[in-house]
Amino acid sequence: MKTNESLFHYVARLALTLLAITSVVAAILAGVNSVTAPRIASLKEQKLQNAIEAVLPGGGQEVSFTDETGMVTKVYKGDAGYAIQVAPSGFGGTVTMMVGVDTEGKLLGVQVVSHSETAGLGAVAADTTDAGNAFRSQFVGMSGSVSVTKDGGQVEAITGATITSRAVCAGINAALQCAESMG
Amino acid sequence: MDFKKQFSEGLLTKNPVTVQLLGMCSTLAITTSLFNGIGMGLAVTIILICSNVLISALRKVIPNQIRIAAYITIIAGFVTVVDLALQAFIPALSTSLGVFIPLIVVNCIVLGRAESFASKNGVLASAVDGICQGIGYTVALIITCVVRELLGSGTFGGGLLNGGNGITIIPSPFPAMQMVMPVGGFLVLGFVIAGSQKLMKVLEMKNKKKEAAK
Numbered sequence: 001m002k003t004n005e006s007l008f009h010y011v012a013r014l015a016l017t018l019l020a021i022t023s024v025v026a027a028i029l030a031g032v033n034s035v036t037a038p039r040i041a042s043l044k045e046q047k048l049q050n051a052i053e054a055v056l057p058g059g060g061q062e063v064s065f066t067d068e069t070g071m072v073t074k075v076y077k078g079d080a081g082y083a084i085q086v087a088p089s090g091f092g093g094t095v096t097m098m099v100g101v102d103t104e105g106k107l108l109g110v111q112v113v114s115h116s117e118t119a120g121l122g123a124v125a126a127d128t129t130d131a132g133n134a135f136r137s138q139f140v141g142m143s144g145s146v147s148v149t150k151d152g153g154q155v156e157a158i159t160g161a162t163i164t165s166r167a168v169c170a171g172i173n174a175a176l177q178c179a180e181s182m183g
Numbered sequence: 184m185d186f187k188k189q190f191s192e193g194l195l196t197k198n199p200v201t202v203q204l205l206g207m208c209s210t211l212a213i214t215t216s217l218f219n220g221i222g223m224g225l226a227v228t229i230i231l232i233c234s235n236v237l238i239s240a241l242r243k244v245i246p247n248q249i250r251i252a253a254y255i256t257i258i259a260g261f262v263t264v265v266d267l268a269l270q271a272f273i274p275a276l277s278t279s280l281g282v283f284i285p286l287i288v289v290n291c292i293v294l295g296r297a298e299s300f301a302s303k304n305g306v307l308a309s310a311v312d313g314i315c316q317g318i319g320y321t322v323a324l325i326i327t328c329v330v331r332e333l334l335g336s337g338t339f340g341g342g343l344l345n346g347g348n349g350i351t352i353i354p355s356p357f358p359a360m361q362m363v364m365p366v367g368g369f370l371v372l373g374f375v376i377a378g379s380q381k382l383m384k385v386l387e388m389k390n391k392k393k394e395a396a397k
Contacts (some may be wrong), residue, residue: 013246014246014248014249017244017245017246017249017253018249018252018253018256021245021253021256021257022256025256025257025259025260028260028264029260029263029264032263032264032267032268033267035271036267036268036270036271036272039271039272040267040270040271043270043271043274118212119213119215119216119219119283120213120215120216120219120341120342120363121215121363129342129348130348131348159360160360160363160364
């Protein structure tokens with residue numbers, strides 16, 4: 001407190017300075033957001049379309065669906081089958097994935113759209129490295145229900161990322177179930 | 184302003200990781216491959232320079248009692264702007280660095296330098312301090328990364344070289360997985376700190392001998 005300053009002035013000075021700083025920062029962020037938001041949205045949409053194309057040859061149109069697992073967020077129907085977006089809980093939050101299922105209930109492919117798993121461990125599930133590709137491609141052709149070898153299943157988990165691997169399996173199972181219920 | 188002194192302080196004698204022991208969370212969490220180390224190091228360095236410069240410029244405007252709140256607002260603002268800009272204009276870099284960017288707000292190196300250096304020194308000196316401390320942080324990260332990646336995954340340059348697979352040095356059954364798990368982080372960091380202490384001792388002895396010879 002400055003010596004000749006009243007308590008009211010002292011508090012007001014601090015509060016107003018902080019208000020000014022936060023206001024300026026908020027204004028700058030609002031400006032940056034208004035410039036970047038449309039671009040981010042369109043890039044995200046592009047990524048989603050790429051994921052659909054990757055797991056469902058020929059792509060598909062969004063359709064309504066019924067889901068009992070609570071993990072399915074979107075379903076796209078195409079000639080080859082379904083591309084189903086699922087969002088199971090991983091190690092660091094939601095893992096959003098696109099799962100392709102053909103008309104006979106076999107897996108066509110798996111793509112991770114977004115995630116917040118640990119870099120170098122769980123994030124391998126989304127990587128385009130050999131380890132990541134091997135993890136995702138092992139699902140192709142599987143049907144019924146999948147689980148990691150530790151749980152008595154057939155899926156080789158990512159080393160050091162059992163929780164992420166289990167999340168991916170849970171998401172795939174939800175997608176398989178959803179595809180089955182839709183025929 | 185003494186650039187040489189600031190540089191040797193940032194790199195060794197006041198290294199943010201091995202001496203000040205700041206930013207331990209990010210250091211332990213992300214040092215599993217070379218790419219992670221370089222990415223996190225660069226991201227922190229850039230934010231450190233920006234926040235140091237702005238906080239130094241505003242150091243006479245911000246009242247002492249609310250400085251921490253003001254610094255955190257400024258740092259978080261910078262980080263968010265960088266994050267949004269990367270997402271919108273360099274999406275490839277954003278996907279690979281995405282998880283590190285929000286971590287920078289809570290990296291105490293940035294707040295630590297704002298508090299102990301930028302709030303007391305001029306803009307240019309603060310910018311140099313940001314560069315030197317950033318380099319020190321990056322170097323410590325890279326050393327930890329290289330050791331952990333080699334022992335844990337048996338590779339060098341993961342995420343960066345050989346299409347992201349890294350160059351295999353130790354073949355598959357031999358690397359100890361634990362080294363890329365948290366326990367390996369603590370182990371390797373301990374040895375890196377010990378190593379830097381030893382290096383400082385050796386340099387000090389050399390300097391003493393030199394002075395004795397005079």
